[in-house]
């Protein structure tokens with residue numbers, strides 16, 4: 001079955017970090033805020049710059065709380081949910097998480113991931129031809145590398161918008177496109193999949209992507225050139241994850257990620273690993289070549305053991 005036709009279940013993670021009682025928000029250094037175009041977060045009078053280490057600690061802590069909340073939700077444990085929500089609110093909720101993430105994007109700390117995508121697209125976006133439509137899911141900045149390229153027409157969404165040019169929208173609830181004019185050449189999913197607390201939710205997010213992509217682009221033979229109007233990498237998904245999710249997880253490695261994406265109709269075109277992140281470009285080639293074979297289900301199963309491994313996983317039901 002084509003992923004575009006599969007019924008999508010309602011997301012369960014929407015409000016996890018969106019606490020109603022938001023405490024004072026720590027504010028980033030002015031240069032970072034300026035480069036992000038952020039307009040909203042200055043809520044308190046205490047200007048606190050977030051160090052790189054503090055950002056990482058905060059992000060880790062909020063991820064852990066989110067996972068605990070997802071587990072409590074599965075068990076229907078309302079008392080635990082309330083306690084975890086209070087702790088999330090105490091730590092600053094989604095807004096503070098976003099500021100910490102943005103801090104990680106500052107060029108002094110490695111730059112934003114969309115720079116890698118632009119590097120990969122290289123010559124195919126240099127000319128003066130048509131524009132390429134990009135859906136940036138989990139957008140924190142309107143001034144990142146991809147936004148600065150005139151051939152990129154970027155639509156930005158996030159669970160919590162920090163700028164008027166970013167729409168507040170859960171990708172899992174984005175209305176399905178009615179026609180190709182509402183579809184995209186590229187979907188950017190940078191450090192978003194690991195944010196989704198449930199392993200089923202991650203699979204559902206990956207499965208939903210192709211509904212929003214323009215039709216599959218055939219892989220050119222070595223003699224064929226891509227034209228001015230085509231992306232050299234084809235229509236597809238730019239996926240970025242913290243490196244340990246793939247390199248040090250009990251339940252995920254590169255081969256497993258590739259099997260899951262291939263079953264969803266993608267071919268790995270590009271990959272890169274830095275100290276902290278893994279970057280992938282998955283060309284959307286469609287599922288026709290499966291010739292009616294139903295796609296496999298992928299469960300959470302141990303691929304490698306070890307006490308120091310993490311539990312990042314994605315399952316496809």
Ligand SMILES: C[S@@+](CC[C@H](N)C(=O)[O-])C[C@H]1O[C@@H](n2cnc3c(N)ncnc32)[C@H](O)[C@@H]1O
Nearest residue numbers: 101138158159160169170171172190191192195
């Ligand atoms: C760690 S930040 C990543 C920001 C940026 N893309 C980057 O690479 O630094 C994750 C963002 O993803 C957003 N997000 C998570 N799930 C989402 C969903 N289902 N729909 C839209 N945005 C989502 C969160 O609100 C958060 O702002």
